[in-house]
Structure formats: structure tokens, C-alpha cells
Amino acid sequence: MSYLIQAKDLCVNRHKKNILENVFVEVKKKDFITIIGPNGAGKSVLLECLMGSFQPDSGEIKKRENLSVGYIPQNFNPESSMPISVKRFLTLKRKSTPKELIDISKETNISEILEKNLSNLSGGELQKVLLARSLLNEPELLILDEPAQNLDIKNQLNFYNLLTRIYQKRELSILMVSHDLHMVMSSTRQVICLYHHVCCSGEPQTVAKDPEFISLFGNDMAKMMSVYQHTHNHSHQEDSQ
């Protein structure tokens, strides 16, 4: 089995509308895949199907045996009436040694906020805590649903840098839904453009040229992508001179 998880011919209907149509997704070892697509394209449903928390109407999902998956949800907003420290939250329903906790806190830069109350954290801190919690399970696959959605540019950058660093250091695969296209284009190896069906997929630059991508994201986005392509082409031209 060459893949960690594979979804084939996935179909989901809700209220007589097709949310997902014959979707195929495959995550292999060391993959870094980003799913992009407009609102309501079925991205979150796809992730839920892959994690087994949503039953698709048809299609098949195959997982490698004992695959451990870490998940970072969209819009994480802990209930403020519950007093709970970051440390307690990290170890809730987790069997981790104090050393693992210390190591992972260092890895995700949250050592200083371990004693803080979870509901007092900033958006950027919360995302790092969620990342730390998912890493405590030593996941082979990390699934993230718009992890940097509510962060400002600086924190977005920090978060993606951290994620990239963890991806490079550890033996894990990443499947992520993201709207931050500039991030996607610069850090991801593979992009899947989803609009109920898989419109196109492949390397970021290939996807950016795809007519379906341009029709979904508009000319502005295509122009933005061309900036990335330009630098890319540019360096090639210099090489050839």
C-alpha cells in the first residue's frame, strides 16, 4: 500500500444538492497537499469524510492500518466559562509523559504559555496549542481545516513557518484546507482545487494555469499567481543566459 489514506469516488448529497461528486484524494507518505476552493465547495465535508466523522453517501475510503491522524479544526473557540490551563488541555485524553510535553511545547513555541488559561490566548497562540496537542499523538497524517483563517498576516506567516518546520523535521504528511493562496503557492507541493468535484490538481504552478482554476478564483487571483510564476520563469531565464 503506497498511500496513507485514499478516498475514491466519494459522493455526498445534502438537500438534493451534490456536495461532493466522485472525489478522488490520496495522501502518501511525506505529502504536503493543500485543498483550495470557494466557500461551500465541500472542503470541510471532504475532511470530515476522511476522518470518518461523516458518512459519505457512496464511495470508498481506505486507510492504512492503525493510521494515527491529528486534526486541527476550523474556528477553534474554547468556551470561556470553563477554566482550563493549556497544559491540562494538552493532556486531556492523551497519554503523554512530562518529557514529551516539554519537547513538543518547545517544538511549537508554547513553553511560556503552558500555565495560561486556554480562553485567554490569542488566535495565534491557540493554533500553536492545537498543533501541539495533535503532535502529542505522534500523527502520521496531520489534517488542518483553514488553520490560519482568523490570524493577522504576521501570525499567519509564523504559523505556516512553524508548520513547514515541523513537516520538514518529522515523518508526517499534511492535508490542509486553506484560503491563503500566497502561502499555498509558496509552501505546498501539491494543490487540489475542489468545487464539489476535483477541478484540477498538481503542482501549484500547474494549477494556477488551469482554466477551471481561473474561472473559480477570477482574473485577479490568476494575476497574483502569475507574479509567482514570473519569479519562477525569471530565475530560469537567468540560468539559461
Place this chain on the structure above:
Amino acid sequence: MTEAFMIRAIIAGVGVAIIAGAIGCFVVWRKMAYFGDSLAHSALLGVALGLVMGISTNLGTIIICSIFAVTLIWLQQKKILATDTLLGILAHSALSVGMVTLSLLERSVDLHSYLFGDILAVTPTEIYYILFGGLIVLIFLYFNWSSFVLMTIDEKLAKAEGINIVLNQLQIMLLMTIVVAVSFKIVGLLLITSLLIIPAATARQLAHSPEIMAVVSSLLAVFSVIIGIYSSLHLDTPSGPSIVVASTLIFIMMSIFSLLIKRH
């Protein structure tokens, strides 16, 4: 002060306070105050059922409140109406059917004691219900604590980690059902929610972890119940409102206290 009815009242009151304080934390965290109120309203139908069928009113209440909770979850899944609308319909129709049934009964019923509690008239059978029900609540809380807490922090995260949300939600609701069924004789149907939320809200200001909040909440509830019972006895006031007044006073004092501490 060691008369039998007094000892019964204290045992019953402390038993109810311990479980109400702990479950009350989930009521506060999960914003279920309106649900608790509705559950308590529907309990009157349970009382009527118990009297009509000749079974214990506690058992009647457990049956009706469980049906209430299951129906609510089932309707919630359908997503046709908002939860508070559903609660309003279910609670008030159950209350009204209960009232109509009670008024049709041949024998006279002391409605006042059901609505506002009469802890000094607690019978030994009711104490068994409290102790047995309380034990069930504490066992469930102990074994499902981290699942309940994680689900309360974020449902999506809990779901992704393999926790069955609907099942756990139902469990919390059924535990609340037990609390309502065994405690309406103590504080009264109309005031059960306050015994659930006031000690928990007070404990929120003192605690730094969910476990400590639950323990402190239980202790505060016990404290309120004991003050309430004694003032009820000495001032001849209804027991339910006396307990609630006591817990409210503690809440106010703690609020002022923690405000002052934050200033300095």
C-alpha cells in the same frame, strides 16, 4: 436539632447539592440553563404521571424527563426549528398537560411543595432515590469526565478524536434528568436551575481547572443547602427559595471579593 426529619433533610439536601453542583458546571459551560429549566417544567407532568399510575413521583419524573431529553435530541437532529423554540414548545406543553392532569385528580395535591420544594417533608424512600441517583451521576461523571470536558471545549475536535457527540450529549442530558428527578422535592421545580447554575457560577470565579470548579461548586451548593434548611426551619420560610437566597448571597459576596482581588 437531631430530630429524624431534620437528619433526613440534611442527608437529602447534601446529596442533591453534591450532584447538582457538579452537573451544574456542565450546565454553565454548555449553556444549558434553559434546557434545565425546561426539563424541570416538564417534571410536573412526571409528578402527575406518578400520581395517576400510583408509582413514585420520582420515577414518574425520571420517565417523563428522559422522554423529554430523547425527544429533544431527536428533534434537534432534524434541524427544523431552533433549540430554544423546541424547548419552549416541549416544556410548556408538558407543564400544562401536567397541571391539567393534576387538577383532574380526585385527591388534592400540594402544588406549592412541588413548585418550591419542601425539604423538611422528605421521606426515607426519597432519600434512597437521591443516594442511588446521586451514585449513578457521580460514576458517570467520573468515567466520562475527560470526554465530557473535551466535547465541551470543542465538539469538532472531540468528534475527530472519536468521541460520539450525540451519545455523550444524551448522557449529560440524562444525568441532568436524574438530578431534576431527585431534587425537585428539595428546591422545587421552579428553582432547580438556580441550584444548578448559581454554585457553578460562583465556583467559576475561584477555580483554575474544570475539576476544581466542579468540586468547589458542589461544596458551595452543600453550604447553601445547609444554610437554607436551617433558615427554613427557624424562620418558617419555604425551603427551596431559602436555599436559593443563600446561594445567591454567596455568589454576590464572592463576586465582590474577586473584584476587589483583581483590583489590587
